[in-house]
Amino acid sequence: MSSLTVRNLRKNFGMVEVLKGVDLEAKTGEFIALVGPSGCGKSTLLAMIAGLESVSSGEIWIEDRLVNSVAPKDRDIAMVFQSYALYPTMTVRQNMLFGMESRGVPKAEQVEAIKRVAALLQIEPLLERKPGQLSGGQRQRVAMGRALVRDPKLFLFDEPLSNLDAKLRVDMRTEIKKLHHRVGKTTIYVTHDQVEAMTLASRIAVMHQGEVQQFADPDTIYNRPANMFVAGFMGSPAMNFIPARFTETGGPALALSGAPSAAPLGVAPAHAASVAPGRQVVLGVRPEHLCRYALQTEERKANLARLTVPVEVVEPTGAETMAVMRLGEQEIVGRFNPDEAPRMGEEIELGVDMTRACLFDPETRRLI
Known part of the structure; x- marks a missing residue:
């Protein structure tokens, strides 16, 4: 069964066509990476899946539900942003509870969710701290925790590691892979870093100028690239x-x-x-x-x-x-x-x- 299906998706900003008929499918439990240079349309595609951008034409299905006109809060998704988007005046616990409280989740379920996710991400000692007292890696864990407590159908990551230093980026990449293995949720992950895409994803969509150039497993992308753009973009040094x-x-x-x-x-x-x-x-x-x-x-x-x-x-x-x-x-x-x-x-x-x-x-x- 597919958790996400994108059919002939197009997006125009005025006269500029940003997405040019994108087709994409993510099976349940898959980790899909959207990769490409700046301006290729990958973040716009993610925002449209999340409902943060409108659809010019085409369809977005989450499981068996067409969500083109569904509000973001009703799509049963969770998104982790590049900037973490944590409330600075709230503690880690309050940040993680906020979404559940606004949706009216019973208190007992809230407590259990916080306990489960904090243990999963090893952030129990941080629950009473505020974001300003945390390192970049700790803030990223909290941002992921806030998404995990929702138990959504779909996780969306928008370049979540780009603000971290090189060493921490490698460590967090490993943590994300472990996390996906444990929770088994369908994940769409946007990155401009081809190493992140190769190491994390079960399949990679390489994008350029609003089109998917190739959508395949990492081995195929690397060893049998569909065209010279994919061959030159994936791999460092380039082919x-x-x-x-x-x-x-x-x-x-x-x-x-x-x-x-x-x-x-x-x-x-x-x-x-x-x-x-x-x-x-x-x-x-x-x-x-x-x-x-x-x-x-x-x-x-x-x-x-x-x-x-x-x-x-x-x-x-x-x-x-x-x-x-x-x-x-x-x-x-x-x-x-x-x-x-x-x-x-x-x-x-x-x-x-x-x-x-x-x-x-x-x-x-x-x-x-």
Whole structure:
């Protein structure tokens, strides 16, 4: 059963079309992440699901109920905002009780809900404090607690971790994942952080210019992106895009721009079968699928194309080392184990794992 169904949803602000026919479905208990750059329409979509923005056209269903004209308070949802939206003059307990009191929930149920949720979020010692006495992470827990006491059909998160520092963001990301595992509620989570989307979501909707570019599980989004926008947006550093042309040299092969020789594509017959000789393509390769060719096993070398490239910049990050290399007129980025990292100014023989590579049409920018 679907907890949320969005059908051909459109939103106009005057003459500007912000959402352009969005379709989305969340099964009961799913964690859906809406991800994309600023201005892509993800927060507007969340606000429309919540009832905070009107619908220009299309439908929003929560379970079997059309909610286009239903007031936010009657949609059986709970929302956690980026700014926490806590009442500063109230204690944590009062903040969590406020919604239940306004809805006339019996006192005994209120007490039980506070006890259950405070234990779940480990905020029992904070119940008599005010928001000004809490850290950012504690405020975020209280904001989630206020949503949890409602026991809604749908949780909506609007970039809830963007105000936290990097370390706390990682910790809270883990807490949210644990929380979702425990309560099992359908969750729609807006973020511009692709790492949050990849680590938290069961499925991800990648948005751009008011449209859903791809809606799939994290593995598919990362390894089989629908188009060059998704491939470039998801992943840090981004996927390398290398202009290429198919040739026939004893079998299908790619001639890469700036490369001294053709890179064999015999290890990717599924791609080769659908591409005619002479066709221009874009080869997409993730930085982690580049390696030092000479250091690989013979078995792995069978899947590698070879390129000789100069190393222009080396960036150690501790657990891994990034290297910027020159291929013809463009730069490509590789991610290396520090023990195998190249040195700045060195010319290396680079291996390209063709079994993990993607091919895109340069005109439509879609995956071939």
